[in-house]
Amino acid sequence: MPEIGVLEKKKMIEVEKKYSASISSLQYLEKYARFIKKIKLVDVYYDTSDYKLTLKDEWLRKRGEKFELKVGVKGENDSIDRYHEITDDIAIMHHLHLKELSLEEALKQASILPFATLKTIRKKYILDTCSIDLDETSFDKTSFDEASLDETSFDETSFDETSFNETSFNHKSKNSKKPLVYSLIEIEKMVSNEEEIPSAENTIEKLAKKLHLKEKGYSKLTVFLALKRKSHYLALYKAKVVEACPYFHAK
Numbered sequence: 001m002p003e004i005g006v007l008e009k010k011k012m013i014e015v016e017k018k019y020s021a022s023i024s025s026l027q028y029l030e031k032y033a034r035f036i037k038k039i040k041l042v043d044v045y046y047d048t049s050d051y052k053l054t055l056k057d058e059w060l061r062k063r064g065e066k067f068e069l070k071v072g073v074k075g076e077n078d079s080i081d082r083y084h085e086i087t088d089d090i091a092i093m094h095h096l097h098l099k100e101l102s103l104e105e106a107l108k109q110a111s112i113l114p115f116a117t118l119k120t121i122r123k124k125y126i127l128d129t130c131s132i133d134l135d136e137t138s139f140d141k142t143s144f145d146e147a148s149l150d151e152t153s154f155d156e157t158s159f160d161e162t163s164f165n166e167t168s169f170n171h172k173s174k175n176s177k178k179p180l181v182y183s184l185i186e187i188e189k190m191v192s193n194e195e196e197i198p199s200a201e202n203t204i205e206k207l208a209k210k211l212h213l214k215e216k217g218y219s220k221l222t223v224f225l226a227l228k229r230k231s232h233y234l235a236l237y238k239a240k241v242v243e244a245c246p247y248f249h250a251k
C-alpha cells in the first residue's frame with residue numbers, strides 16, 4: 001500500500017511507495033531515469049521517553065534547520081492511510097499543545113527530545129511524471145547504544161562522514177545479518193485530488209516493474225528502530241503503528 005501524504009500549504013497529495021534497492025535496480029535506474037542531483041540529509045527525530053508522539057503515529061523531524069511534523073490520518077477502515085504534514089513552527093506547537101516559545105525551547109520544556117539521528121546520501125532522479133529517490137543510510141554511526149540509554153533522556157551520538165559507502169547496497173557484516181548500509185528507493189508522484197490517487201498508484205507500480213523493483217522497502221526509521229532501539233520498535237509494533245520488520249530478529 002503506497003504511503004500518501006497531504007502537503008500543508010500547496011494542498012497537493014503525495015503518493016509514494018518504497019522498494020528495497022539492489023545493484024541491478026540501480027543499473028536500471030541509471031539506464032532509464034534522469035539523474036538530477038545528490039544531496040546529504042541529516043534527520044533528527046524527536047519524542048518523549050515513553051513514545052507519546054510516535055505511539056499516536058506522529059513523527060516530528062528536524063532536517064537541517066527546518067522542523068516537520070507528520071500526523072497519521074485514519075481512513076474509513078480506522079487505519080492510517082495517509083499523513084498530514086505540518087511545516088510551520090507555530091502550527092506544530094499548537095498541534096502538540098506547547099507553549100509558544102521557540103520550537104526548540106518548547107520541545108525541551110515538554111521533554112520532547114531527540115531519539116535518532118539518521119544521515120543519508122540521497123540521489124534524486126526523474127522518470128516520466130515521477131520523482132525517484134535513492135537513499136543510502138548507515139546505521140553503524142548514527143545509532144545509539146541502547147544499553148547505555150538512561151530511561152529519562154536520550155543520548156545523541158556523532159556520525160563519521162567517512163563511514164558512508166556510496167557503492168554499497170544493504171551490505172552486511174560477516175558475522176551479522178544487520179545491514180551496514182540500508183538502501184531504499186522511493187517512487188513518488190504528486191496529485192491534486194484524491195480521485196487521481198489510483199492512477200498515481202498504477203503509474204508507480206508500472207515504473208517499479210520497469211526498474212525491476214520487486215522487494216518491499218521499509219522506512220529508514222523503522223529499520224533503525226528495529227535494529228537499534230528494540231523496545232521502542234516493539235511498543236510501536238504492538239500498537240500497530242509500524243509493520244513487522246524482518247531486521248528486528250537479526251542477531
